[in-house]
């Protein structure tokens with residue numbers, strides 16, 4: 687099959703079909719730890735548990751980076767950065783697809799996001815931050831701060847899914863996504879139509 691570049695990026699509808707099929711996109715009645723209610727939930731590791739779907743998603747996201755001349759010209763000397771454990775399979779997939787030289791991931795330790803000890807030593811390449819999903823953008827913002835401490839510039843940022851309410855850029859770098867999802871949150875049970883209908887609720891951990 688001839689490589690046709692950009693056209694090989696699946697459409698948002700095709701990505702959503704993958705997420706539905708693997709159970710990563712769930713419909714129902716969900717309550718977040720912050721008390722907000724929604725009719726949908728994304729549990730992205732369910733899509734990344736399968737080799738085939740993980741590869742399709744990561745390769746598609748990598749193409750969004752490769753078409754940026756500033757990024758393409760730096761390859762393979764870039765670092766792929768994951769803000770959290772959920773982003774690690776995305777980061778490895780994108781790293782493979784781009785032949786990127788380095789990978790780093792942050793973890794939550796005592797409520798603080800940080801890289802493993804000693805990883806700030808040695809030369810850090812220009813960074814592309816990738817995550818599975820960007821809901822509020824807080825994890826990305828904290829990761830931008832961490833990367834700043836490493837002293838490396840950020841040349842790219844992206845996720846499989848980005849909620850429309852989240853920022854669409856970090857430090858002037860646009861955030862790429864395969865799906866932009868307009869999630870409707872209800873502040874509490876009192877203004878949740880699903881509660882009024884008596885739809886059984888599921889509590890999600892984050």
Ligand SMILES: [Zn+2]
Pocket residue numbers: 715723724874875878879880881882887
């Ligand atoms: Zn509700």
